[in-house]
Every structure is written in C-alpha cells, then in structure tokens.
Amino acid sequence: MTQTLADNARAQLESLMSLMTGDEKHSAAATSTLDVLWVLYDHVLDIAPDRMDDPTRDRFLLSKGHGPMAYYAVLAAKGFIPVDWLRSWGRVDSPLGFHPDRTLVPGVEISSGSLCHGLPLGVGVAAGLRAQRIDSRVVVLVGDAELDEGSNAEAIELAAGIGLGALTVVVIDNQSSTYNSDGLIAQRFSANRWRTRSVDGRDHAALTDALGDDRSGMPTVVVARVEAKS
16 A cells, blocks of 8 residues: 555545534544544455445444544445535434444444443454354454553453454554553553554554454454554
C-alpha cells in the first residue's frame, strides 16, 4: 500500500467525520482510531453490508466506543450506513448516538461506550464461535486506558488459557493508561502467552501486515501507537 493511498483514505474519512458535530471533546478519541479502522474494513475483515447476517462473517467489536465518529465514517464509506445519517448524528431522532447501538446501526456488533467491556465480550464471542465450529475471526479494538480495569486482565488470561487463536485485540496506545511505560502493554499480553506485535498506528502497510490472519492457536494483540493523549 502506498502512502498516497493511505493519505487519500484518511482525507476521505476526515471529510465524512466533518459532517458530525456536537461532541468535539471526543474528537481526539475518534481520530486515534481512524487508520486502524480503515485498514480493518478495507483490507482485513471478511465482512460486507450484504453479509451482516452471515454466521461465518468476521466480527469486529469496538470497545473504545466513546467518540465513534471515525467508526461511523468508515461504516458510511463502506456502505453499511447512508452518508446522510452522519449529518444528524447525536440527535434524538438519529440512529447514530454518541455511543454506538447495535440495535440501531447496521454493522455494529456490540453497543459500547461504557469502557472495558469489549475485550471480555470478544472472548465470549470467540469461544462461542469455536463451539459452533465457525472459523471466523474476532477483532476487538480497545483503548490503552481500558486495560487498567481488572475485567480485562481476567479476559487476557482466559483467552490464552483456552487457546482462542481466532481472537485479535488491537490496542490504541495513546499513552493514556495510568501506569503507561514504553513496551509495557505488549509485555502484559506476552506474559500471558499472547502473540504480540507493536506498530505505528498511522502506518497502513504496517497495520495490514500486523493484522494478517496467520493463526498459531494463541490469541494475538497488536499495539498501535498513536500521538499521546489523542
């Protein structure tokens, strides 16, 4: 993937995001996820608007659900929702709330925004699919500060303990966690026997390579580094 293509995709999504106003305090939270979301939906996930009910589709769970403007922009760009919906987001009569609602927004797998639930839910989804002999991937996007919560520590340990090789967690590392230090996030997952990768969260080629589906029987974490406090 060339840098020009990455820049064009980013410009398209930023234009779509500009249609949504009223929650500017979470703009940085949204833009921190922008490149990862685009790479997932454009190059990685096996999902499309006409396959939202297909039991073999890949699942994407947005745990970092506050500031979902980038998520909505990607869903619109990929045809899951109409672009016109973006202009009315956050209004009482709009399906697009300040937190995504799976009952209102096509393509959204979980309602989120209350942080720290996506990873435990992802473990359950991956285990459930495996029990049904469905070989789909489950990708969860979390913020680094969510990992401060104990429920995530339990989910990390369980996922490795039962060998959920179809599970990938993407951590947006904007140095927001309470005890952040360089490399600590990857070390926490590695200590629990996860496969770990750390990449520039703005580099589309590096993200595409890191998010490739080369399962080894153990879950994978991709730490995507972005600007501090973005």
